Amino acid sequence: MTPEFIIEICVAIDIAILSIAYPIIIDKISGIGDKYSSEYIPVLFNNEFPQKALKIKIKNKVYGSPVFKLTIFATLFSFIFLIFKFEPLFGWNNWFINNSAKLTVLFLTIILIVFFFMWLGKVALYNGKSKTLLTYLISNYIKSKADSELRSYNLKAINELAFYAIEKQDEHLQKTLLEFYYSVFANIRKNHDKSNPLVYPIDFYFLVNKLNEIAVENETKLRAIEHRAVSGVWLLGEDFEEISISEETYSWLWKNIYTICDNPRLIKMFWANSSQYFDYRLKAVLADYSSHEENVIINNQDQINKRNQERNRFLEFHYALGGLLVYREEYRTINYLLEYSQSEPPKYVLLPQTMCSR
Template sequence: MDISPKDIIIPIATAILGVALPLLLGVIQRIDEKYESTRLMKQFINERATKCFGGILVATILLLFYLLIAPPNKNDFGIFTEYVNNSAVIIATVACVLLCFSFFKVIWLIYIYHNPINLQEHLLKGKIKIETRQAWFEFFASMLKQDNVNVLSKGFGSLYEWCAELRKGNEWKEIQYPKEFYDGIIALNEKLCSQKKKVVSISNGNDALKIFFDDMQLTIIHPLTFNKIWIGLNQQLYYNRKDLILEYWGAAHQHLSFYMKQYYEGDRITHLDKTITITREQAALRHKSRMDFKEFHIAFGGLLLYKKEYELLNHILFYTNTQPPVYPLIPGRLSEIIPVYMELLSFKPENVMKYESRYPFIDLHDGIRNDNIINGYIQRYLILTMFRLFQLIPAYTSDNFFELPGLPSSLSDKQEWINSIPIIIEKLEKDTTIPEMVGKILPMEAGELYMAKKKLISLLESLLENLKTAMIQQKESLPLSQEKTQKFSHTISKMIEYEFSTYWSIFPQISVEDDAMPSNYIIHDALIVKYEIEPTEAYADDQTMGYSNLDEVLAQNIILEFRYKWLWHFARQKSQSYNLTANKVAEALKKMNLNKEKHVILGFRVNWYCCFQELEKCDESKLVTPDGIVLYDLPGEYNTDFNNVIVIMNKEDLPQLLFKKPEVLETEKYKLECINQKYNLYASILKLNENPDLMEKFREIGTHTEKQLQQSVLISAEMNVKVAWRLNIKMVLIKISDSHKGNDDLSNITPFENDEK
């Protein structure tokens, strides 16, 4: 009986097809039921063996259909003709063999997925893809539920190995883990929290959050990692897993005590069998990372208060694993607590919304008030730690839990403390909920609480007095800032230069001394001496507040006084005056028959654009009309009513200016130094407590107390300006008025040369 290959191949392929599809579907369903993981189902489908089996199965079916309908070969290929005639059968046979082989591979893969130990080894071998890691996390979570010891022990080990690999080569850097790592740890923590605690289980003592503590590789915890730890602790609180919180607290306690020791520049440590000398930068990084770690756990104390977890708080407040007891996560001295409290009350820009963004209370939904509420509970926790000091027993005779902190070095920090300490005192005195809260957590009777509160208030008041005394002493001894004194000179010189450059360009300068002036000139003094008493800190690097525009105000006072004296002389000159509206000025000037070579037109605070339709601006103070008349724009002065005034005079009659040096006595008295040689501008900044004669002078004036003068500087500036006027000059004044007061009658206006002197 002849049996065709078709009779063998087709039944085999059909049998495999009939078995494989139900088998695969059953395996996928079984994975879902056993591991509760959609990612693991997807992982099985994407396995190479599964894909190969599916591909070969489809190819075999197609070849079998082709085998049934393949046309006979009618060509002669010589010795290959027989092979060509049976090519379809040969290919189908090969496909069937491969199908059988791949089927057995799938059977082996199914066995691996059925056995958790083998499955974990399979998932964790070689270079692990992100999708595989995510599938493994879901698999591991299901093993926690089943409490499979062999899988869990190796799984926890694998987690730590992966974490160590991620940290490798990142010494002294903040390490941010991949998103799938964070997500996986949070998912594992959720599973650990939600499952029922067993009497004996490997998972009982495995707090997933501990993996974020680097005990060996000198990496620094990233802010995002702190955020994930915070989420994990909130999960543990939500599920009331106090055992896991205490497990975490013990790990954090040990991590800070033994693996985050404070380093100092020059310290030598051993790392990876190498000796390292600590640099200043590394010491600073370690200090900051320790402060961040402590701040995190202080904020967690505030969260426990918010949650009213008083029993748990009592446990962690007195948790220690050393003898004599050490509590690194809890401020254990008043000198530690107060600086942290001051930071909470600080108005520094970096503190805006800091606590809500870093340490959110998950079930707090008060909008913009969230940050203040969180801050308030952390403050209450710090007050609790103050009362806790009364429960501690000194291990050594030198221990002093109530030692006051060192005073901050900067004036701004001292002032901030002075403003903040009364807030703590008021909270201790008036917040009636504090004794109740403390009494529920600490074993203290009402009488003990009262005496403890009195002692704390007394210590805080003593600290406040120390701060005020130190503040006064520091203000008196503040050195002047070289940068600010240079800025003082530069600012005044620049403003004077800007103001007087206009006068310099228009008015001639006297080139001889007073007594050498011709007899037809009269010289007027325009001496300007200005001084102000300001706080010393305004010109020091260390300040309690910002000071602005003090230099500008002094310079502006010099300018205004010069304008007053300068324009007062203009107003006193005998002149022909007219009162006109702005739209008649151009016509009036035209009637005066002015000679642009001989005459000059000065406008004091005049809006020339209201007087002329077209003007060309040459510079800040010079404009030209279309017919070539030059108009000058000069500042006016309200006190002399010399505003909106036009002065016409001969160029040769313009007043002349002389910028002289101050008198020697004045220069020595105020220690004036020249800051602008062109205009002989002199200025100085003097500390009054270093110049007793000046301080006595201003004390007698009575505007400042001696205490204020001790903390003040005298800023001075002087200009000795002389103004020379020719006698009997010709000058015409046009006062520009509004339409109600002005005179539009130009009939009395005569040519300038015909006006009487």
């Protein structure tokens, strides 16, 4: 095959990409994220190669253009060397130099084709199946550096897919989302300094709060995700780590409670988990006694005081919940809470045990 035929093929391919494929795919790109009402999925797409922009700063102004678009411009610009005959520099005269214009077009066309199919794959991914996209975003989240902006965008996009799954009853996403959030919340708690109350990253508080809002508005089939968000399992933890609940977490739990307070089913869900949490994970610390010179000493008094303070704070929060339900006249729900027990004989762990002040 002579260079002339190669160039004819290259030009035909370049024209096909530019005039037919590119406009169609640009139309698809404009709708990326619309399916999920997402603000962050389009941002992530624009960070994918070869869609990612190359940027240059000139006089305090930043200019940028996607790599794929720059490749198109470079390929079209190379046609100039075919149109105009330039004499070889320095009197060079060999096959490579004499055919350099054609070889340049060939090289850039090959690069353009490779980038086009890479670009096409990313467009298909972001416009394709929800589960495939979710798995990809989770993979990127895990691989990205902690506290990086890209990691934050991936998390926000995953959260948007969780909202979409609940609203659209997409049961195919539930298992993947549950596994991801279990892992993320568990890692946060495992790596936390146990001497301080745990404050989650703000995106996780927004996630749980938004899921509570959606749970009130929709009768969902995705009960597992709904339960973990509404009951407080994610914020209180599914482990037995000795971690104090922060005031920030209490504040967001109250926002969630206020959101669901008129829905008896959701309030019952929250109360059940709180009862279990208080009974098993906020157990009173038993005193460790030892004698010293005829005096009995409690060796773990600081631990006892700390645990009693945590228990009292937890109970106060749930007494406030009872007050809110009275204010909202949710008497049937109150009656359920007063009778709720997880043991036989019944034990009402979140209710005052006496009329005496604590």
